[in-house]
Amino acid sequence: MDHPQGxxxxxxxxxxxxxxxxxxxxPPAASAVAPADPRPGDADDRGLDLTxxxxxxxxxxxxxxxxxxxxxxxxxxxxxxxxxxxATAAVIAQAxxxxxxxxxxxxxxxxxxxxxxxxAGLGLTLRLGExxxxxxxxxxxxxxxPLSWVTGAWPFRAVRDLTGVTLRDLDEQWTRERxxxxxxxxxxxxxLAPSITDAVLDHLSLTDIVLERxxxxxxxxxxxxxxxxxxxxxxxxxxxxxxxRIVDRIDLNEVAAGLDVNAVAERVDVEALIEKLDLAGIAxxxxxxxxxxxxxxxxxxxxxxxxxxxxxxxSVEVDRAIARAVDRVIFRRKQRRTDxxxxxxxxxxxxxxxEERPTTDPNDGDGEAT
Amino acid sequence: VSAVDERPARPRRNPPQTIPxxxxxxxxxxxxxxxRVVANSIDFGLLVATLAALYLGVVAILFLLxxxxxxxxxxxxxxxxxxxxxxxxxxxxxxxxxxGRTYGDVVMGLRVVNLxxxxxxxxxxxxxxxxxxxFPIGLFWAAISRQxxxxxxxxxxxxxxxxxxxxGGPAAQPSRSAPA
Numbered sequence: 241m242d243h244p245q246g247x248x249x250x251x252x253x254x255x256x257x258x259x260x261x262x263x264x265x266x267p268p269a270a271s272a273v274a275p276a277d278p279r280p281g282d283a284d285d286r287g288l289d290l291t292x293x294x295x296x297x298x299x300x301x302x303x304x305x306x307x308x309x310x311x312x313x314x315x316x317x318x319x320x321x322x323x324x325x326x327a328t329a330a331v332i333a334q335a336x337x338x339x340x341x342x343x344x345x346x347x348x349x350x351x352x353x354x355x356x357x358x359x360a361g362l363g364l365t366l367r368l369g370e371x372x373x374x375x376x377x378x379x380x381x382x383x384x385x386p387l388s389w390v391t392g393a394w395p396f397r398a399v400r401d402l403t404g405v406t407l408r409d410l411d412e413q414w415t416r417e418r419x420x421x422x423x424x425x426x427x428x429x430x431x432l433a434p435s436i437t438d439a440v441l442d443h444l445s446l447t448d449i450v451l452e453r454x455x456x457x458x459x460x461x462x463x464x465x466x467x468x469x470x471x472x473x474x475x476x477x478x479x480x481x482x483x484x485r486i487v488d489r490i491d492l493n494e495v496a497a498g499l500d501v502n503a504v505a506e507r508v509d510v511e512a513l514i515e516k517l518d519l520a521g522i523a524x525x526x527x528x529x530x531x532x533x534x535x536x537x538x539x540x541x542x543x544x545x546x547x548x549x550x551x552x553x554x555s556v557e558v559d560r561a562i563a564r565a566v567d568r569v570i571f572r573r574k575q576r577r578t579d580x581x582x583x584x585x586x587x588x589x590x591x592x593x594x595e596e597r598p599t600t601d602p603n604d605g606d607g608e609a610t
Numbered sequence: 611v612s613a614v615d616e617r618p619a620r621p622r623r624n625p626p627q628t629i630p631x632x633x634x635x636x637x638x639x640x641x642x643x644x645x646r647v648v649a650n651s652i653d654f655g656l657l658v659a660t661l662a663a664l665y666l667g668v669v670a671i672l673f674l675l676x677x678x679x680x681x682x683x684x685x686x687x688x689x690x691x692x693x694x695x696x697x698x699x700x701x702x703x704x705x706x707x708x709x710g711r712t713y714g715d716v717v718m719g720l721r722v723v724n725l726x727x728x729x730x731x732x733x734x735x736x737x738x739x740x741x742x743x744x745f746p747i748g749l750f751w752a753a754i755s756r757q758x759x760x761x762x763x764x765x766x767x768x769x770x771x772x773x774x775x776x777x778g779g780p781a782a783q784p785s786r787s788a789p790a
Contacts, residue, residue: 552645552719553632556772559642559758566753577757578639580769581727 311377318369326362333358633719633774640758641720641770646749649714656713657698661690695743702739706730711773721773730768738766 308316333354390396450456563576629637665685673680685693705712710721710729722738724730730738741748741762748761755764763769 548717548719549630549632551648551717552774555645555648555718556636556642558644562643562753563758570754572756574756578636580638580640580771581723581725 309377310380311373314373314376315370318373319366322362322366322369326358329358629774633772636772637774638771641718641752641772642758643750643753645718645720645772646752646760646770649712649718649720650746650749652714652717653698653701653712657694657701660697661694664693698743699736699739702742703732703735706735706738707732715770719772719774720770722768722770725767725769727769730766734766734768738762738768741765 566572567576665683669682672683702712705715706722707730709716710723715721722730724734745761750760752758752760752763752770757769759769
């Protein structure tokens with residue numbers, strides 16, 4: 241479907257139109273009765289600026305852009321109207337075709353007569369609109385100067401002033417009541433929109449439409465995910481996660497193998513840790529636990545002089561040598577049973593003072609029975 | 611019920627070993643004849659020294675009492691033997707009931723324990739001391755005995771063990787299972 245495309249001036253006008261004043265200082269319908277060929281600067285004088293500031297970028301400084309003439313406006317209005325009619329007609333025609341049975345594919349295809357006639361009619365309307373607009377603009381330009389003595393006369397001036405005053409009053413009233421009207425319209429639309437939307441959505445598959453028409457990748461690329469994450473309560477999310485199951489699936493040994501433990505250890509503030517420890521208390525507890533004074537006492541007692549230790553060790557060796565010799569002499573083959581009441585060397589563990597001494601096996605007192 | 615079971619819930623940890631490593635192999639085992647002979651020899655030397663000192667003391671007292679008629683006393687061998695035996699009896703008894711070791715035992719790292727591994731009671735120590743004094747030759751049975759026991763040990767069911775630990779009393783260890 242072709243949108244109505246005008247020349248450069250027309251295209252510029254399309255963008256200028258929306259920039260109209262609705263403030264109370266706007267002249268009442270001034271643009272409608274504006275002179276056909278206004279001089280530069282007139283727009284400022286009348287408090288009406290129909291130009292888009294962006295459009296003046298390419299223009300020489302000091303030369304304000306020309307406002308559209310009424311003829312151009314009319315022409316543009318006709319184009320828009322014709323375009324709208326054409327678009328509507330096309331939509332209706334398409335809908336009508338959709339409701340009809342599909343055409344026979346083997347039938348000879350020719351130009352659609354409906355499309356042909358409607359296109360011709362629309363083109364004719366467009367041409368007529370252009371002609372009328374040009375003619376009316378030319379007519380106004382031609383007639384205005386000779387009639388200026390009439391229009392400048394008192395009765396016309398009075399009527400014009402009166403009309404201006406009335407229009408201003410009406411405009412002010414509109415300005416006052418506009419909020420109410422807007423509200424009323426908004427509420428009406430608000431009442432109506434949901435049901436219309438529901439009715440439309442019932443016949444549409446939004447998901448399909450989005451998938452078909454929307455470039456989701458572009459949208460996702462434009463999303464500021466950090467900002468989204470800032471708003472997410474990650475703690476609540478994590479609470480829902482079964483971390484134990486996840487951890488069970490992780491090979492922690494492999495993770496640990498990849499850890500640089502030395503680097504971690506270098507970052508640990510060992511001194512701070514030690515400061516937190518009650519070393520004196522721990523030392524005291526250890527000393528009490530192992531009974532250090534007792535150890536010192538027993539070790540100094542045990543660690544007799546080198547001479548005594550040597551004497552003892554040598555006598556033990558002599559003991560064994562004599563025992564072996566005697567055993568050999570009396571043909572004893574069994575080993576001596578020198579385990580005495582008490583314990584084997586590996587089980588040395590003094591009990592506390594005053595504790596009842598454990599009894600030993602009864603065989604110890606049986607003498608030479610074996 | 612063993613005394614071990616009656617310990618408090620948090621038993622005290624064993625202190626580190628204070629016995630020299632070379633002695634740990636035979637700590638708590640019955641001592642052989644050589645060590646015991648050496649220990650008894652030391653004790654005998656001690657007895658002789660004590661007797662000498664005693665004699666000198668008596669001499670000094672006699673000299674002070676009757677200086678003009680002073681003569682060195684010459685006690686009979688029987689009297690000396692009797693006094694020595696008595697001294698030895700007392701010395702053994704006191705040592706075995708006290709620390710379980712005479713001075714000779716201390717030097718040699720020995721200790722006398724009863725059949726429970728404990729220090730001897732006074733009657734037991736007295737009887738054993740009597741046996742040792744009257745029948746010292748019985749000591750040498752320890753060389754022949756498979757359990758390194760003298761005649762006195764067999765009669766009194768005692769043992770003489772290597773024990774280099776000077777404190778904590780004899781055989782201050784928990785009970786063991788039956789020997790192999």
